[in-house]
Amino acid sequence: MDVSERINIIQANLANFKILKDIYINDIERLTSQEEAAFLIGIGHKGKCDVCGNIPKKIDKDLIEINILAEASTAEIKKIDSKLVELSDTNIKLDKQRILLLSREESLKIKLKNLDKKTEKRVPELKVGDHSLMTLRSERARFEIDLSLHERISFFSKKLQEAELKPVPKKYEAKAFYPENDAIDNFCRIYSEILKNIKLPGTNHVEFDYKIFDVIIDGNPRNLNGKGVRAILHSVFKIALLLHCRQKNIYHPGVVILDSPLVTYRDPLESKYGELEEDEKKLAETKISYHFLNYLHSISKFGQFIIIENIDVPESLKSIISNDTFYGKKAKSGQRVGLLNC
Incomplete structure (x- = not known):
């Protein structure tokens, strides 16, 4: 069970790592496109006006930001590439562990089958042993009851001796209990x-x-x-x-x-x-x-x-006093036989 659980965990991690790898690849593609676009926008562009030859401040600032974006994209691509390498190494190690555990799991299944066969052969012996064990437990229970009774007898004997040694309480007159x-x-x-x-x-x-x-x-x-x-x-x-x-x-x-x-x-x-x-x-x-x-x-x-x-209840009181009639042995259907019989 432990091996099977470990295999399931590894397989779940490998599946999650595959999703992570796809995310890394998509990020690299996005950053690469971003870098290429920045390169194409800035190539051969000096920021000068074709009419007056001056460099507008806004165009100059935009070009600087595009260059920064391109450099940041390049740096991020390198960082993700290194993570991809680490992820690939981890996947390889986990896959090796998975293969070893699968082999061990198969070996354990074979051992378990052999143990099941041996157990089936030993069932008659186990039944005899269980019967003997049951007999011993029954004997032990009887002994425990006897010991408990012996302890109670000893306890009450001691109490009786203590009671006999105590002085006799004085007798009270009947008047002491009058209201x-x-x-x-x-x-x-x-x-x-x-x-x-x-x-x-x-x-x-x-x-x-x-x-x-x-x-x-x-x-x-x-x-x-x-x-x-x-x-x-x-x-x-x-x-x-x-x-x-x-x-x-x-x-x-x-x-x-x-x-x-x-x-x-x-x-x-x-x-x-x-x-x-x-x-x-x-x-x-x-x-x-x-x-x-x-x-x-x-x-x-x-x-x-x-x-x-x-x-009979007086007529003037019938409206305020609840009355039930019991008919005894002569009771007919729907009539109450007695107080506790209906």
Whole structure:
């Protein structure tokens, strides 16, 4: 490849030198014509006027310039002739190099063909060698994995020993992890405001009990209410947490999923939860479903609420609340089976 590249470079230079030679010859012809013209113009001309015999200054100056031009043309011709000689010598040397390189290139091609033939004969041996090499590489890879595992075991054993030697950290009381009183008070205040906005029956006084880690509403723990009341109070807990985070600039993903918050409005005959309890009956008599959904719409700027419920959206809210129906196994063509199935 190196020889072929050198041959190509020489051939390109020879082609360029031929163009240069043609330029030199054209320049010589042009300068020769220029010299001859100057000679013919000035021959036998003394610059004298045929009438008065004087030499006009302008004619004298023109003749001087013609002579200078002729001398310059002669000098330039000599200079180009010397360059032509140098160019010719260079062409001869390059052509000799080209011939030698062509001969060497041919010799290398013959050697390459012989090497190709030897390689073809050795292919079976090379395949056997490759197979052996592949086996060795596979063994090496297994050893490297074993060594890596050994190093990791040693590392973790050392860490374990260091951990065992360290003093046991002191135990913290549960109170050390409690939220600050201001945060709890703000959360309870928000919780109470939500209950008032959704028109939940009662005075809606909210406290937080650290023993059960849940809210107490009007002196009654949330978990002692009926299924429907517990459901809506659980949803209010999630909503209050979102609003608390927004007010205190605490991170919240902004998506709240509520599962059956309005289960109070279930059919007591067909529902698996059975008949309504007393507090659920009171709640069912109110328009809490309307107030609850309308309140969520009013705070929609703080997050997105996804409600999974079995009740119909009140007519007055259908225009502002997006609603999708899932038909389950009874779904027909074009109807959604469920949340993740279409």
